Amino acid sequence: MVRDDKRQFAKQHIVEEWVGKVYTFLCIALLIVTIFSMVYFVASRGASTFISDKINLWSFLSGLDWRPEGEPPLFGALPFIFGSFSTSILAAIFAAPLAICASLFMTEISPKIGRKWLQPVIELLAGIPSVVYGFVGLTIIVPFFRDVFPGQGLGILAGSIVLAIMILPTITTIATDALAALPGGLKEGSYALGATRWQTIWRTVLPTTLPSLMTGVVLGISRAFGEALAVQMVIGNAPHIPSSLFESASTLTSAITLSMGNTVTGSTHNDALWSLALILMAMTFIFVFIVRWLERRAKV
The missing domain is CATH 1.20.5 (Single alpha-helices involved in coiled-coils or other helix-helix interfaces)
Structure with missing residues (x-):
């Protein structure tokens, strides 16, 4: 049995x-x-x-004029590519120092206060819809720039600041996890040699976790690169390369979302928008490969 x-x-x-x-x-x-x-x-x-449609690839990537309904029609995607890269990189430049400093505060300086108050606030930012960020940028950031700086307030700088706030939780979370995973013996050895807390952070903690911190920054850039609605509301959506951070510009995502519904499937204009989507997807894959490469370096 x-x-x-x-x-x-x-x-x-x-x-x-x-x-x-x-x-x-x-x-x-x-x-x-x-x-x-x-x-x-x-x-x-x-x-x-x-x-x-027999459009030259180099002319498409390097062209400065986007006039789908012109005679002849022109499809120059360089202004959109420039707008996407400039807003994403500027957003990372703004957000990365804040995120890394916040993660250092939560892990090295004051873990109790940071974990109890700062981390929930930062995580709350990740749950806010992008349209809310765009609306806040449109009602606060854009009028401020309009009153202080020349121009209408719409432009790359306004879009970069909105994106910086949006990607702040992503970079902060990854940086916090990387700093928390650092072996305690490494810091104790630094203290045993007579280093202060700031010397330990600057010369031991940050160099050791740099690949992981850069992973968070690259993921933040990837997140900003694919954002559409929030940037569309504050960047101005002008298909040209601006000469100032306070001039209107456009991004790949803005061009696609604004025009895709107004084109006929199979037309040259519609195909050109799909080409913009292809560029966007290719850049996303490149960001993923960079992240994987940084992760392998962090494990070495």
């Missing part, structure tokens, strides 16, 4: 294991098929601009 129970239990265990393996394999297969389908769909639609 006992042997029969053991055999039945073993059979049930084998069946459950196989069911779990099959379910996991199906989920992974579905995920892979979904990813490759999305990549193929965007790539095929984006490449049709250069294959079917």
Whole structure:
């Protein structure tokens, strides 16, 4: 009787294991098929601009004029590429020092106060919808720039500040995890040699966790690069390369969201917008590869 129970239990265990393996394999297969389908769909639609519509790739990437309805129509994507990169990089420049200092405060200087008060506030920022950020930027940041600086207040700087606030939780969370995972013996050894807390942070903690901190910064840039609505509300959406941070500009995401619904599927204008989406997706993949490379460096 006992042997029969053991055999039945073993059979049930084998069946459950196989069911779990099959379910996991199906989920992974579905995920892979979904990813490759999305990549193929965007790539095929984006490449049709250069294959079917006979638009020169270099002219598309380096052109300064975007006039889809002109005679002849012009599709120069460089202003959108410049706008996306400038706003994302400036946002990271603004947000990275604040995020790293906040993470140092929560892990090295005052963990109790930081974990109890600062971390919940920063995590709260991650749950706010992007339209709220855009509306706050439109009603506070843009009027402030309009009153203090020349111009209408709309421009790259306004978009960068809004994006900096949006990516602050991402960089802070990753930096905090990296600093918290640092071995305690490393800091204790620095203190044992007579170093102060600030010397330990500057010469030991930050150099050791630099690859992980840079991972957070790159992920923040990737997050800012793909943002659409918040930037669209404060950047001005003018398809040209601005000569000042206070002049209107546009980004890849803004150009796509503003024009995609007003184009005919299969038209040259529609295909050009899919090409912008292809550039956006390619840059996202590049950011992911950079993050993976930094993670491998952090493990060495």
